[in-house]
Amino acid sequence: MEYRQLGKSGFKVPELCFGAGTFGTKGEFFEAWGKTSEDEAKRIIDICMDAGLNFFDTADIYSNGGSETALGKAIKHHKRKDVLISTKSTFRFGDGPNDVGSSRYHLIQSVQRSLKRLGTDYIDVYHLHGFDATTPVEETLNTLDKMVREGMIRYIACSNFSGWHLMKSLSVSERYGWSKYVGHQVYYSLVGRDYEWELMPLAVDQGVGALVWSPLGWGRLTGRIRRETGIPKDSRLNTKVVVDIGPQVPEEYLYKVVDALDEVAEETGKTVAQIALNWLLRRPTVSTLIIGARNEEQLKANLGAVGWKLTPEQIAKLDEASKVPLGYPYWHQAQFAERNPFPV
Numbered sequence: 001m002e003y004r005q006l007g008k009s010g011f012k013v014p015e016l017c018f019g020a021g022t023f024g025t026k027g028e029f030f031e032a033w034g035k036t037s038e039d040e041a042k043r044i045i046d047i048c049m050d051a052g053l054n055f056f057d058t059a060d061i062y063s064n065g066g067s068e069t070a071l072g073k074a075i076k077h078h079k080r081k082d083v084l085i086s087t088k089s090t091f092r093f094g095d096g097p098n099d100v101g102s103s104r105y106h107l108i109q110s111v112q113r114s115l116k117r118l119g120t121d122y123i124d125v126y127h128l129h130g131f132d133a134t135t136p137v138e139e140t141l142n143t144l145d146k147m148v149r150e151g152m153i154r155y156i157a158c159s160n161f162s163g164w165h166l167m168k169s170l171s172v173s174e175r176y177g178w179s180k181y182v183g184h185q186v187y188y189s190l191v192g193r194d195y196e197w198e199l200m201p202l203a204v205d206q207g208v209g210a211l212v213w214s215p216l217g218w219g220r221l222t223g224r225i226r227r228e229t230g231i232p233k234d235s236r237l238n239t240k241v242v243v244d245i246g247p248q249v250p251e252e253y254l255y256k257v258v259d260a261l262d263e264v265a266e267e268t269g270k271t272v273a274q275i276a277l278n279w280l281l282r283r284p285t286v287s288t289l290i291i292g293a294r295n296e297e298q299l300k301a302n303l304g305a306v307g308w309k310l311t312p313e314q315i316a317k318l319d320e321a322s323k324v325p326l327g328y329p330y331w332h333q334a335q336f337a338e339r340n341p342f343p344v
Helices: 028-032 038-050 062-074 104-118 137-149 163-176 199-206 240-245 251-268 272-281 296-303 312-322 330-336
Strands: 003-005 012-014 016-019 055-057 084-089 123-128 153-159 181-187 209-213 286-291
Touching: 003 286, 012 016, 012 286, 016 038, 016 296, 038 062, 038 296, 062 104, 084 104, 104 123, 104 137, 123 137, 123 181, 137 153, 137 163, 153 163, 153 209, 163 181, 163 199, 181 199, 199 209, 251 272, 251 312, 272 286, 272 296, 272 312
Parallel strands: 016 055, 016 286, 055 084, 084 123, 123 153, 153 181, 181 209, 209 286
Antiparallel strands: 003 012
């Protein structure tokens, strides 16, 4: 397992991170992603640790706190210094008017509750799950900086920010000498390359590492979907709440990418999922991929995405198959690549 810098920080994370969204599952959305028992969770954690994957991602809203609680129990038999924990807040967690957002009130409350559920006294990487446009950026970043100084949080990151959200935040942190976002948890996959347009160039320029969520395209690149057979009956993509809340992918475009993945799979002897993950690991700014698994078999298969590299020719084939027309102003900027080069 390769370890990579998280952005410009001195902090190293494994190239794969385990997403604990299937732990402690409650509610239709999280149940659709799979249910993991307490014993299974412990076993999955042990397999990850044996493979050098010691980074685990969760969030307060996952199963209404159940994921954090289950993760805390599953890692309890390991030394805390050997485990890296990432969690998040900002989204609504409670019925009160202050139980949402990135205000000082909500962030302090959220961190304290996450620490209790996880059974730890510090969090390695703490994310804002989304941008709160109703709270001053200064209030949010000052609060996070104080929690870093107090030792509750080691590093801060964000998730699902627009380019201007992230740049404004970095500018405010620099102005006051506060802790900066060193990571950005983003959606990026072979069937979702929008990250490359604005956020990747920003990340290159500002030194922000990408922690990629749903690297298999919201379950579309697992190798189970084929042009001839369509979506399997037992796929979570048949669950309306899962499809509606996730990225939308045109059917023909998906099959075009899958066809290219199948060709590379035949050349390499690797699975479709392993190739899709390995392609991402070759991209600029990517610090880690957050993988999930319903069981040990899926986990071990995903772990096979590391320790080898696609050839430049294979990467070019996948690039071409997954290419989409750029939106404005990116298609215009692409015409002047001599002075405004894209990172990929």
